[in-house]
Amino acid sequence: MSLVAAALVAVTALIALDESGPASLIRHAYLVPVVAAALRFGAVGGGLAAATAALLSAPLLLPEIERSGLTDEAVEGLVTFAVLGLVGVLSGALRGRAGRHRRRYEILVTIQRTLAGEAPLDQALARLRAALADRLRVDEIALVARDGERLAVAGGECVAARSLVARVLDTGEPAFVSDTGHDARPRRAFATPLISGGYPVGVLAVERNGEISVGERAALETIGAHVGVALENARLASRQRRFAAELEERVAAVRRELEELDRAKSAFVAIASHELRTPLTALQGFSEILALRRLPPEEVTRLAEVMRREARRLARIVSDLLDLSRIERGLEPALCRVPVKIEPTIEATVDLFRQWTATHLITTECEPSLPVVDADPDALERVLTNLISNAIKYSPAGSAVRVGARALAGAVAIEVADAGRGIPAEVVHRVFEPYYRVPDAAGAAHGTGIGLAVVKALVEAHGGTVRVDSAPTIGTRVTVVLPAPSGPFLDTPRRSRVG
Amino acid sequence: MWALDQPYAPRAEHLLADTPLALLAALAAGAATVAALVELAVLPAHAARVAGVTAAHGALLATALAWARAGVASSSVAVSLIGLAAATAQISPLGALAYLGPGLWVGSLAARGRLTSLGLGTAVSPGRVAAGVLVGAGLSSHLLVSASRTLGLHVRLDQALEVLVAIGYDVGANVLAGECFFRGALFRRAERRWSFAAASTVATSAYVLRYLVDPLLPKSVELMIGAVFYLALLGAINCWLLSWSGSLVPGLASASIFFAAYRTLGVR
Numbered sequence: 158m159s160l161v162a163a164a165l166v167a168v169t170a171l172i173a174l175d176e177s178g179p180a181s182l183i184r185h186a187y188l189v190p191v192v193a194a195a196l197r198f199g200a201v202g203g204g205l206a207a208a209t210a211a212l213l214s215a216p217l218l219l220p221e222i223e224r225s226g227l228t229d230e231a232v233e234g235l236v237t238f239a240v241l242g243l244v245g246v247l248s249g250a251l252r253g254r255a256g257r258h259r260r261r262y263e264i265l266v267t268i269q270r271t272l273a274g275e276a277p278l279d280q281a282l283a284r285l286r287a288a289l290a291d292r293l294r295v296d297e298i299a300l301v302a303r304d305g306e307r308l309a310v311a312g313g314e315c316v317a318a319r320s321l322v323a324r325v326l327d328t329g330e331p332a333f334v335s336d337t338g339h340d341a342r343p344r345r346a347f348a349t350p351l352i353s354g355g356y357p358v359g360v361l362a363v364e365r366n367g368e369i370s371v372g373e374r375a376a377l378e379t380i381g382a383h384v385g386v387a388l389e390n391a392r393l394a395s396r397q398r399r400f401a402a403e404l405e406e407r408v409a410a411v412r413r414e415l416e417e418l419d420r421a422k423s424a425f426v427a428i429a430s431h432e433l434r435t436p437l438t439a440l441q442g443f444s445e446i447l448a449l450r451r452l453p454p455e456e457v458t459r460l461a462e463v464m465r466r467e468a469r470r471l472a473r474i475v476s477d478l479l480d481l482s483r484i485e486r487g488l489e490p491a492l493c494r495v496p497v498k499i500e501p502t503i504e505a506t507v508d509l510f511r512q513w514t515a516t517h518l519i520t521t522e523c524e525p526s527l528p529v530v531d532a533d534p535d536a537l538e539r540v541l542t543n544l545i546s547n548a549i550k551y552s553p554a555g556s557a558v559r560v561g562a563r564a565l566a567g568a569v570a571i572e573v574a575d576a577g578r579g580i581p582a583e584v585v586h587r588v589f590e591p592y593y594r595v596p597d598a599a600g601a602a603h604g605t606g607i608g609l610a611v612v613k614a615l616v617e618a619h620g621g622t623v624r625v626d627s628a629p630t631i632g633t634r635v636t637v638v639l640p641a642p643s644g645p646f647l648d649t650p651r652r653s654r655v656g
Numbered sequence: 657m658w659a660l661d662q663p664y665a666p667r668a669e670h671l672l673a674d675t676p677l678a679l680l681a682a683l684a685a686g687a688a689t690v691a692a693l694v695e696l697a698v699l700p701a702h703a704a705r706v707a708g709v710t711a712a713h714g715a716l717l718a719t720a721l722a723w724a725r726a727g728v729a730s731s732s733v734a735v736s737l738i739g740l741a742a743a744t745a746q747i748s749p750l751g752a753l754a755y756l757g758p759g760l761w762v763g764s765l766a767a768r769g770r771l772t773s774l775g776l777g778t779a780v781s782p783g784r785v786a787a788g789v790l791v792g793a794g795l796s797s798h799l800l801v802s803a804s805r806t807l808g809l810h811v812r813l814d815q816a817l818e819v820l821v822a823i824g825y826d827v828g829a830n831v832l833a834g835e836c837f838f839r840g841a842l843f844r845r846a847e848r849r850w851s852f853a854a855a856s857t858v859a860t861s862a863y864v865l866r867y868l869v870d871p872l873l874p875k876s877v878e879l880m881i882g883a884v885f886y887l888a889l890l891g892a893i894n895c896w897l898l899s900w901s902g903s904l905v906p907g908l909a910s911a912s913i914f915f916a917a918y919r920t921l922g923v924r
Contacts, residue, residue, distance in 0.1 A: 216801045223806055297657045313660035321659040336667075336848035337658040341772045342902045343848045346659045362659040367899070368852050 158198075161206055164190035169213040180230030184214070184237050191241050195249035199256070203245030211238045261376055264292050265383055272391040275398065278304050281391060282311035285384065293377075295363040296344075301326070302351065302359035302388055312362075321348050322360045329357040331378055337364065345369040349378045351385035358385050421592035421606070428605050432474055436467035443467075466513055473542060480611045481591055489618045490611075492533040499527045499562045499569050502534065506541040507560055516554040519545070522561035528641040530569055536615045537639075543608040544573040544635050550604065552577030552632070564641075568621070571637045579629040588625055589613040612637075671845055676722040676731055680715050683735065687711035702746045708871070709825070710739035713833040716866075717758065720836035723845065726770045730761075737761055738829050745821060752821040755828025762832060774840030780903035788906025791893050792913030799886055799914070803921055807878055811920045819919050826915040835894065835911055838863040840904045843895050852899055860891035890914055 168186045175181040187210045195203025214234070222231050271285045282300045290298045299312030301322055308316055308326075316322050325332050331349040346364045350357035361381045363369065369377075443460045446452070452460070480490045500523040507519050530537075541560070548558040552575035559574045580588060580595050587593050591610040612635075616623045620640050627633040690707035693699040714735035721731045737757035744751030766777035803809040813819075838859050846855035864887045867873055873883060894907035 212798055215798075216805045219802065219806045297659075299657050299660050301660075310660070313657050315660070317661045317663065319663040319665075320661060321664040324664055332664075334659075334664065335850065337662070338667075338848070341775070341778055342899075343844070344658070348659055362657070364657060364659060370851070 158194075161190045161194045161197075161202075162209070164193075165206065165210050165213055168210070169217075172214065173217060177230075180233050184234065187237070187241055188244065191245040192248055195245050195247075196252050198249065199253040200246050200249035203247075203249030204242060205245075207238065207242040207245035210241055214238065257372070257376065260292065261379070264289065264380055267292060268380070268383055268387050272387045275395065278302060278309045278388075278392065278395075279311070281388075282309055286311040289361075289380075293363060295365045295369075297364040299362045300351075300359065300384070301362070309359075321346060322362050324348075325350055325360045325362075326357060331374070331381075333369070333374060340366065342366050347374055347377060349374075349381035351388060352382045353385040353389035358389060418592070425592045425605060425607070429474070429478070432605055433471065436471040436474075439467040440464055440471070473539065474605070476539060477543075477605070477607050477611045480614060481607045484591065484610065484614045490536065490615050492536055492615075492618055494531050494533050494619075496529040497532045497534050497537060498529050499523065499571065502537055503541060503560055503562060503571070506538055506545065509542075510545050510549065514549060517549050517552065518555075518557045519549075520557060520559050522559060524563045527562055527564055527569055530619075530639045530641045532619055532639060533615075536619070540612050540615050540637060541571070541573070543612050544637070547604075547608060547635075548573050548575035548577070548633070551575065565638065567641060568638050569641045571639070572634055574632060574634040576632040579631055579633055580625065580627040581629060582627075585625055585627055589623070667849065671849065674723050674725065676718055676728060679718050679722075679728070679731060679735070683711040683715050683718075706739065706742040706746055709742040709829060710735065712870075713829040714738045716833040716837035717762075717829075720774060720833070720841040721762075721765070721771070723841040724771050724773045726765055730765055730770070734758055734761055738833075741828055742825075745825065749817050749821050752824035755824040758828050759832055762836065771840075773844065774836055775844065775898055775902060775904035776836075776840065778903050780901055780905050784897075784901035784903065784906050785909055787901070788894075788897055788909035789913060791897065791906075792910035792917075795886060795890060795893075795910070795914050796917030799882075799917055800921070803882070807882075809921045813920070822919040823916050826919065827912055831908060831911045831915055834863065834866070835904055835908050838866070838891065839894050839898050839907050843898065847899065852895075856892055856895035856899075859895055860888055863891040864888050886914070 165187065168183060168190070171183045171186070172181045175183055187207075191203055191206040191210060194206035198205075218231065218234050221228075221234075225231070267288045268285065271288050272281055274281065276284065282302055286298055286300045289300075297312070299310065299322065301311075301316055302309045303326075310316060316326070321332055321334060325348040329350050329352075331347070334346040336343040337346050344364060344366050345368065346362065347369050348360050348362040351359035351361060361377065361384060363377065443464045447457065447460060483490055503521055503523060507521050510519055545558065545560060552558065556576040559572070561572045561574075563570050563572075584595055588595065589609050589612075592606045593610075594604060594606040613623050616637050616639070622638045624636045624638075625633065626636070687707045687710070690699060690703050694701055694704040717734045717738065718731035721734060722728070737754075741752070741754035741757055744754040762771070762776065765771050766774075769777050771777050800811060804811075842862060843855055843859035846858045849855070850858075864884055867883055867887055868880065873880070890911060894910060897906040897910065898904055
């Protein structure tokens with residue numbers, strides 16, 4: 158600036174020393190500092206330099222006009238200053254426009270580069286804010302972007318209700334405030350929406366102690382639109398990456414599940430073969446003994462009882478397998494529902510177990526006057542048999558197994574409790590899965606791992622629920638709740654939910 | 657950041673809000689009464705000048721102080737001090753020293769932080785004050801050279817006392833009231849609403865108009881054109897100085913220097 162001023166003064170001095178007066182050819186030398194000022198400081202600089210040249214020349218030109226009127230030389234001098242002003246302003250304006258375009262392209266490149274990474278939204282916004290603050294030459298800048306239900310904010314803590322940014326987010330229209338009213342000097346604020354797909358996805362807000370011209374505001378709107386699109390692209394890319402990662406994770410999880418299922422099925426085939434062979438071997442052996450030997454009547458009765466028990470066991474396993482097959486096909490077990498009194502059913506089932514096993518003390522605790530339930534008697538017996546059988550299998554000899562029933566509002570709860578080792582809390586939720594066997598229990602007793610899955614399917618087919626409460630080393634309690642309608646039952650059996 | 661954490665309410669305050677209309681009316685009535693009494697030869701002719709100076713500069717300064725919400729009492733004191741100075745200056749040239757009164761009063765208000773909205777009492781770097789001095793010196797030099805070469809008006813030092821009285825009037829009333837009102841109050845308020853260009857145009861136009869209607873301005877075409885040129889330039893540059901520095905002090909310096917130079921020409 159001082160060089161320009163010095164050049165203007167020097168040219169004026171040379172004109173003053175020249176005898177030609179205001180029409181001296183040296184006046185054209187004003188072009189050099191004027192254009193230099195225009196190229197350095199823009200239109201304002203060029204205009205001011207030209208005006209300064211005119212001011213400096215005025216004491217030379219005006220007395221000439223006063224003395225001789227508007228002579229050709231005087232007009233030439235006036236035209237020279239008019240041209241100087243035009244050149245200064247025009248070249249400065251062109252330089253300013255070129256500079257603005259260059260800055261805008263640099264900003265757009267900055268936006269693309271900043272948002273090209275894989276950073277999370279908050280980090281990307283913070284980096285973009287820092288980059289824009291450098292280039293926009295503003296005192297304060299904030300970027301806000303919608304991220305689902307929340308707002309990601311860079312440059313502040315949060316967006317206050319009824320603030321300028323909140324208003325722009327609501328309306329989607331840019332807003333300019335000529336003075337925030339909180340400083341001694343006027344402070345301008347401008348907020349423009351970040352547009353993507355025609356919708357505001359965020360806000361770019363700037364504040365400056367000084368002008369934010371109409372041109373700058375238009376440029377900020379363009380930048381806002383670019384940031385909106387770039388943010389949306391970054392968001393989509395990030396979502397795509399996240400989806401890909403999730404998909405990969407899910408495929409891996411499904412593969413693990415399938416492998417586990419495959420292992421479980423293989424184990425099941427082995428176990429089921431063993432479980433089926435055991436009663437078959439007993440039946441085959443005892444039937445051969447009965448066929449080939451003459452035995453006393455008491456011994457025949459005992460062997461027949463053993464054969465009957467093994468046949469029942471075989472039938473139960475086959476029924477469970479059939480039910481499991483239906484469950485796996487997405488069908489519910491076939492039921493033939495009639496009014497069933499709970500207490501006799503429990504007593505009958507427990508009596509059977511009392512006959513078969515002397516290792517456990519099986520007690521029953523049924524409330525008097527239990528309501529009847531609408532159930533399939535065979536299915537109910539299988540539920541009880543499975544639960545009591547499990548309780549005996551997984552509790553130590555000599556311990557007690559308690560079977561009880563109590564009335565609830567519109568339902569009957571049946572509980573089977575043992576004093577066994579219990580089930581670890583982390584696997585309790587898996588005991589109803591087909592083929593699943595609690596790791597500790599797998600070696601403790603024989604079993605197919607389908608009993609509780611069948612129990613759950615049967616109970617739910619009745620509209621009831623089943624729950625397991627277990628405490629390691631204390632025992633396990635299974636509670637079955639069956640609905641007990643209060644209305645009269647039909648005497649005839651009813652088929653329900655036949656898949 | 658204000659745009660994020662402060663509630664936004666569109667500006668409802670009028671541009672001329674807080675104008676002390678009662679005080680202005682009283683000043684106008686007083687000036688008119690004195691003028692009538694002078695016309696009727698009840699009061700000497702000098703009384704009209706005292707009343708005019710008090711009413712014109714008092715009105716500008718009182719309005720500026722009122723817009724800065726310095727209180728009615730502050731405005732009244734400022735008007736009284738201007739009136740007192742105008743009166744004592746008429747009695748004796750040494751009475752012009754009383755023009756220090758309004759300046760000291762405004763200075764004391766600024767020191768108490770009551771005029772920050774006018775750009776007084778805020779921190780300003782010596783460099784920015786120096787810029788104001790340079791602007792004033794540049795314009796003054798140009799004025800003196802141009803006046804000398806075009807109008808044949810030269811610097812006169814033969815009536816130094818009269819020049820000093822005029823400079824006292826400028827510093828204590830003319831420049832003080834003009835800068836406080838046209839820059840500190842009007843330009844600042846306009847700039848809070850509009851762009852710098854619009855605000856400086858409004859403030860500078862009002863500033864030039866105020867001098868064109870001033871009965872003390874010699875009614876010669878050349879002088880009026882010169883006044884418009886220099887006052888417009890001074891007004892616009894002082895607007896920029898205020899906006900750039902955030903303080904009214906550089907503008908006060910440039911205007912004081914310019915008017916001091918003008919007084920040395922001995923224009924009547």
